[in-house]
Amino acid sequence: MSSSPATETRSMNMIQAINSALDVCMDRDPAITVMGEDVGYFGGVFKATEGLQKKYGKGRVFDTPINEGGIIGVAVGMSAYGLRPVPEIQFADYIYPGLDQLVSEAARLRYRSAGEFTAPITVRSPFGGGIFGGQTHSQSPEALFTHVAGIKTVIPSNPYDAKGLLVAAIEDNDPVIFFEPKRIYNGPFDGHYDRPVTPWAKHPQSQVPEGYYRIPLSQAAVVREGEAATMLAYGTMVHVALGVIEASGIDAEVIDLRTLWPVDIETIEASVKKTGRCIVVHEATRTGGFGAELSALVQERCFYHLEAPIERVTGWDTPYPHSLEWAYFPGPVRLTQALKRVIEA
Structure with missing residues (x-):
């Protein structure tokens, strides 16, 4: 079940659906900002943020240094100030330097402030293997975050869900870890790894509404x-x-x-x-x-x-x-x- 007004659909792969979710949310809410390594001019290493800086400006879509602890730490401060940051960690393998900020600050902010502050942060990150990325670009650390009280953990499997879940995550008032399986960014497969990737265009869940909708977490x-x-x-x-x-x-x-x-x-x-x-x-x-x-x-x-x-x-x-x-x-x-x-x- 999803909360979705009538809207035109088109075939999207998961990258395009994520980009569409960010675009729709940023258009609706000026408090939403996108930040991370290469997310601005370059549009992200997988192009999930392509075109957003040009449309919304460098004040809302901006590049950061290679400093995951700093990225998450800045996002916590921004969220306490009233913004809704959507930081991208370029690969899930590099999220560990920001773990203390997520566990000790973001996850606890609502509770330690008795509800005075919240941490509406959505941390996006590609995760898992399948692209021959090696040991430092292929890890699946989702269990670490399911163990942390105060953090929600989301992993989509198709373009339709990816957009609806990401919209819901961004609008949530608590921190959300949004892991994106990069093996299927551009299309699923039939379960046999020695066969070619099937384009999302042939998948029923590739038809994604262009406008706003959300899938409840x-x-x-x-x-x-x-x-x-x-x-x-x-x-x-x-x-x-x-x-x-x-x-x-x-x-x-x-x-x-x-x-x-x-x-x-x-x-x-x-x-x-x-x-x-x-x-x-x-x-x-x-x-x-x-x-x-x-x-x-x-x-x-x-x-x-x-x-x-x-x-x-x-x-x-x-x-x-x-x-x-x-x-x-x-x-x-x-x-x-x-x-x-x-x-x-």
């Missing part, structure tokens, strides 16, 4: 209904899950979490109680990953409905292996094996 989407098992995924892994189901012929249900935290546990619970089986898939390393939290939630709420142990299919517990990138991913082979295990249990 903390609302998952059932992207495929099924009876045999429930597959929980987000970002790139949604497309892997759908590809595996198509190839295997197993009638599994796929839930796209969209917002990791606060998570839509009601949708998850209803699905698992219906199917009796659950598989969690994410690209990040296994130990301490968000899949562990999902597994615990499902066990707590659905234990007496489960017909098989909960399966987790994830990245390996190792530093990101550049030369073995595709072996690291939870791909079709491992996910199909897990799906068959829970069905046969």
Whole structure:
């Protein structure tokens, strides 16, 4: 469900949808500013902010030094002053120098000031692998932020959701980490990594309204209904899950979490109680990953409905292996094996 007035649509990839969301929000609210490394004249390393500085000026779209702690720190100050900054961290791997500002300042500002100040900051950042970016351009640190009270964590899987969720994140009065799976910036794939990328133009969720609409945070989407098992995924892994189901012929249900935290546990619970089986898939390393939290939630709420142990299919517990990138991913082979295990249990 989304809050959306009637508006013309056009086919967009995820980059274009994100750019459109920023444009629509900045046009509606002069308090919104975009900041980060190369986001101005250059339009961002992936071109997500292209054209915004020319349209809104250097006072609202401006480049920063290579100083992630400074970028987030300045955003906290701007938000306390009444602005709505949207800082871009060029790659999620570089967000760690700003972690203290996010955890100790942004996440706590509303509480430590008894509501006098808020931190309406939306931190955008490309995350995950799939472009051969190596160890310092491919990490998936989402679990770190789901652990921090006061921060919301959002990861879209398609252009339509990317725009609607980003609009909602920017309008939210609390800090939001908005991770963008760069593997599918320009198009999804069919779940088999050795096949060409499918253009978004052929995907039903590429038709994106050009005007304003929003998708509420903390609302998952059932992207495929099924009876045999429930597959929980987000970002790139949604497309892997759908590809595996198509190839295997197993009638599994796929839930796209969209917002990791606060998570839509009601949708998850209803699905698992219906199917009796659950598989969690994410690209990040296994130990301490968000899949562990999902597994615990499902066990707590659905234990007496489960017909098989909960399966987790994830990245390996190792530093990101550049030369073995595709072996690291939870791909079709491992996910199909897990799906068959829970069905046969």
